[in-house]
Amino acid sequence: MRFLLITDTFPPDINGVARTLATLADGLKQRGHEIEIVTTLEASPELAQEPYKRHTVMAMPLPGYPGLRMGFTTTWQMQALYETFRPDALYIATETPLGIASIRAANKMGIPMVSGFHTNFQTYLEDYALPGLETVAQGLLRSLHNQTARTLTPSADTAAMLTRWGIQNVGVLGRGVDTDLFSPSRRSLELRESWGVDEKTPVALYVGRVAAEKNLVLLTQAFAAFREIYPAAPCVVVGDGPKLKSLQTEHPEFIYTGAKTGEDLAAHYASADAFLFPSITETFGNVVLEAMSSGLVTTAYDYAAPRQLIRSGENGFLAPFDDESAFLDQCRMAARAWNEAPLRQAARQAAQDLGWQRVIEQFESELTSVIGTTSSQHSA
Incomplete structure (x- = not known):
């Protein structure tokens, strides 16, 4: 299968989301799938031989937080990329303009999507001088995620929160750890x-x-x-x-x-x-x-x-x-x-008891299970 992963953060970024997505991408590649990445940063020299093609888009720092970036692209640009790669399914791990354009383009072309809710950005708004917008953010997140066939998040607590917001078809995709490394x-x-x-x-x-x-x-x-x-x-x-x-x-x-x-x-x-x-x-x-x-x-x-x-x-x-x-x-x-x-x-x-293999296998199953669905079956 051909899977496209779309995310604002990916190595060489140093954070939990970037490390998780890299592990999932590596795991899918090892299981025989063709993987490409859309993100906001070029690979560092030591990652130049990474086993998948990387597409970079324009980005700007998150207001008040220069270490995090928001990706920007257009629906047309994403459609052109989909036409070239012909993915069987997308994993969209961002709700920024990059994610919005990716979802719109996929809807136009009938490409099935799974989305990821990785970060509680709506709770950061007050910390970064944007108080009072949490309800607005929840509405935007609900609209975006309900245009995808499935929304994955890493814990039952967060899944329950998303369900309360009205997001449909929420699933829990846990996390693993390399117990040989962290020992x-x-x-x-x-x-x-x-x-x-x-x-x-x-x-x-x-x-x-x-x-x-x-x-x-x-x-x-x-x-x-x-x-x-x-x-x-x-x-x-x-x-x-x-x-x-x-x-x-x-x-x-x-x-x-x-x-x-x-x-x-x-x-x-x-x-x-x-x-x-x-x-x-x-x-x-x-x-x-x-x-x-x-x-x-x-x-x-x-x-x-x-x-x-x-x-x-x-x-x-x-x-x-x-x-x-x-x-x-x-x-x-x-x-x-x-x-x-x-x-x-x-x-x-x-x-x-929490290795990565079971997580990668579930992620593979989640992506393959949406193939054949259409946006009309799950649009907001």
């Missing part, structure tokens, strides 16, 4: 020494975008709560984003590593001991799965991936959604339990 065996004494600790002192870690929607104020409070129990514990921030400089200025006591990928990222996870993740805007939270696979004591809110993966007190710690006081209490619990081998082993085991 306790990647622990680096040299890296820990660079952070100023031996094996008797825990390291608290955050991995993700350093951005307003990640609840950074609570993150700083979580680090402080952890250090109430272990005052000498380093607090390490792995990632980049629009709030990095201000966070560095306000909290020079934290260790900032910048964005990491591959084995370097895996070593940073494995060399820490506790993972504190206060975000309340995730559709899934890939970093939680990576942290648990690395054997970390993870603290997060009870929704999305943490709800699926964490049994509080057994393999991590959960707080009721958006209850900041409870979250900080759980961070203190994590500080006390950081070196409990059964808890850390249970975290690793929970992740080992």
